[in-house]
Amino acid sequence: MKKILLICCVFPLFIFAQNNDFVNIKSLSDDFxxxxxxxxxxxFxxxxVYDCGECYLRKATAEALHKANEEFKTLGYRIKIFDCYRPLSVQKKMWKILPGTHYVANPAKGSKHNRGAAVDLTLVDADGKELDMGTPFDFFGKQAHHTFTQLPKKVLENRKLLKDILNKHNFKSIYSExxxxxFRPEMQSKIEDFTWECP
Ligand SMILES: [Zn+2]
Known part of the structure; x- marks a missing residue:
């Protein structure tokens, strides 16, 4: 009797917790x-591959990103977001186009984007102009690596600014992009494949 009660009541709570784990970053701030x-x-x-451009992240990831943005704002900058949570089905499409490269995670393992724990971003100034980071987003070459230093001083400073503050808020960089x-605490979260509703 006890066992039946446990199954009937715990299971729906578990499903609810999974769905409730993600938030739209816009629910936390209008300043992205x-x-x-x-x-x-x-x-590339x-x-x-998305019906509309929304940024969903795991709740703690979104909250940490919000705090980082508040810090950038005190310096006159804001975060501009290129990608957040990415459904596994989209990861599979990407893998078909660029299989076996460092730039697209194998969907069999899943990427941190599929876990809602990764974000692709840059900074804009008070006029909304992107800071010069040396290459565009999704530039698949060594110039986009953190280890590539043959770049103008200003570009290196901009990358350092982005990295220093995000590191402080527990975001980890990868060498090639x-x-x-x-976001470190959620890097091992479960892979997801839901798609968000469009307004
Ligand atoms: Zn990414």
Missing amino acids: VFDIKYATDNN LKQK WWHYE
């Missing part, structure tokens, strides 16, 4: 700038 590239055909896939950051 958005350019969700995969909701347009202006990306050359096709639109200056725009990609992963």
